[in-house]
Amino acid sequence: xxxxxxxxxxxxxxxxxxxxxxxxxxxxxxxxxxxxxxxxxxxxxxxxxxxxxxxxxxxxxxxxxxxxxxxxxxxxxxxxxxxxxxxxxxxxxxxxxxxxxxxxxxxxxxxxxxxxxxxxxxxxxxxxxxxxxxxxxxxxxxxxxxxxxxxxxxxxxxxxxxxxxxxxxxxxxxxxxxxxxxxxxxxxxxxxxxxxxxxxxxxxxxxxxxxxxxxxxxxxxxxxxxxxxxxxxxxxxxxxxxxxxxxxxxxxxxxxxxxxxxxxxxxxxxxxxxxxxxxxxxxxxxxxxxxxxxxxxxxxxxxxxxxxxxxxxxxxxxxxxxxxxxxxxxxxxxxxxxxxxxxxxxxxxxxxxxxxxxxxxxxxxxxxxxxxxxxxxxxxxxxxxxxxxxxxxxxxxxxxxxxxxxxx
Numbered sequence: 001x002x003x004x005x006x007x008x009x010x011x012x013x014x015x016x017x018x019x020x021x022x023x024x025x026x027x028x029x030x031x032x033x034x035x036x037x038x039x040x041x042x043x044x045x046x047x048x049x050x051x052x053x054x055x056x057x058x059x060x061x062x063x064x065x066x067x068x069x070x071x072x073x074x075x076x077x078x079x080x081x082x083x084x085x086x087x088x089x090x091x092x093x094x095x096x097x098x099x100x101x102x103x104x105x106x107x108x109x110x111x112x113x114x115x116x117x118x119x120x121x122x123x124x125x126x127x128x129x130x131x132x133x134x135x136x137x138x139x140x141x142x143x144x145x146x147x148x149x150x151x152x153x154x155x156x157x158x159x160x161x162x163x164x165x166x167x168x169x170x171x172x173x174x175x176x177x178x179x180x181x182x183x184x185x186x187x188x189x190x191x192x193x194x195x196x197x198x199x200x201x202x203x204x205x206x207x208x209x210x211x212x213x214x215x216x217x218x219x220x221x222x223x224x225x226x227x228x229x230x231x232x233x234x235x236x237x238x239x240x241x242x243x244x245x246x247x248x249x250x251x252x253x254x255x256x257x258x259x260x261x262x263x264x265x266x267x268x269x270x271x272x273x274x275x276x277x278x279x280x281x282x283x284x285x286x287x288x289x290x291x292x293x294x295x296x297x298x299x300x301x302x303x304x305x306x307x308x309x310x311x312x313x314x315x316x317x318x319x320x321x322x323x324x325x326x327x328x329x330x331x332x333x334x335x336x337x338x339x340x341x342x343x344x345x346x347x348x349x350x351x352x353x354x355x356x357x358x359x360x361x362x363x364x365x366x367x368x369x370x371x372x373x374x375x376x377x378x379x380x381x382x383x384x385x386x387x388x389x390x391x392x393x394x395x396x397x398x399x400x401x402x403x404x405x406x407x408x
Contacts, residue, residue: 004028004044005106008037015040018105066103066131072160074104079153088149089115107131120144134297135280142287152287159283163276166363173370177377184385191392192224203399210399217395256305268369273302274338275362277311282355292319307333324351338362 004025007017016037022028025042032039074095081091092112096105107128114124122141125132136156143152200218203210210218224231245251260266277298284294295315299308310333317327325343328334338358345354 004042006032006042007040008032009040011036018102066107068160068164070104071131072157072164074108075153075160076157079150079157082153083150088121104131121149133301135284135301138284138289138293138297139287142284142289146288155283155287159279162279162363166367169367170370173367173374177374177381180378180381184381188385188388189224189228191389192221193228196221196392196396197225199396211395211402213391213395214399217392253305260304260306264373268366268373269304270307270335271362271366271369273304273307274334275359275366277302277307278338278355278362279359282352282359285355286352291324310334335362 004020004022005017006020006028007015010016020028020031022031025044028042029039077095078091081094082088086094089112092108092115096108096112110127111121111124114127115121120141121144122137125140126137129137139152139156140149143149196217200214200221203214203218242255246255259269280298280301281294284297285291289297292315295311295318299311299315302308302311310328310331313331314324314327317330318324323343323346325339325346328342329339341354341358341361342351345351348354
């Protein structure tokens, strides 16, 4: 069934927009009028599943508009509707209108059409890999095959909400020091560019020998005043170069290896990757996905090439009959505690629950570690700012003291 984008006026006269499926544009207008909305413009959305290149373009557009929080909310609502006895197509159709994300609206409409055409829900989701990752699709496929789709959707929503909550807590903890650093840089830039030059011109006009610190301050101030744009170019070039390096296989490997070797940051990144690995693997195994298929999925979501390679090597060993814990231990990449817990889970027959416990442990450790780092970072930032401001004040005061001595 064709899908139309529309702009209309609601009964209160406010502008609204969204998408609607109908047999034709006139039928879409009729649907809007029945809903007591006055259509202003209606445009058909071209199909994106017929040609591969058009489909890829559609994926990119949708990905830029759909947020993780929208997917999480949609999954939770869909689980509730399916659990209440709604047919899948009707449940998806119910979610299309109230969803705030316009991009997600369009995706849901196309998923509904794909299901009506005879595709399974998992197959319809797989058309949009940049929105629904393989982990999500395989969980849904397992739910459809076992007849427990509402339970799978509920677990997917739980996983997504936990990951989102962890990310939100990390952002909240880092918000204050990042803001402090930004304000500090802006204040120093204004001091060096506008305030210091006005003061130091007094010293340069006196034609007397200035202390080394004052000469350094004047040179730095002149550089900032004349070549501030060069700093922006250098920073932009560094960001562009870094992104270019990360796009190559060797560059990505070097960046990830360097990240893991950094003191303080490396263990944090590793714990976060292990938590993501354990949470996803445990959920896949709980819902009937085989071990090898699960490992193939989770190796692509850990966010680090070295850890992903270790999981791939362990997967090959597991395929030959070795236990997961022993296979991971040979890679010498994952923390020893996580490997021990996996081995205990395999021996006790409760690997899935043990993986979830591993995720809980490392997520809590990541959060506490970030809080400790930020609590230390704040006084360090204040100390650095104090030293810089003290240097500026001392560099200005020293020539004044020398002038006073000459006058006496």
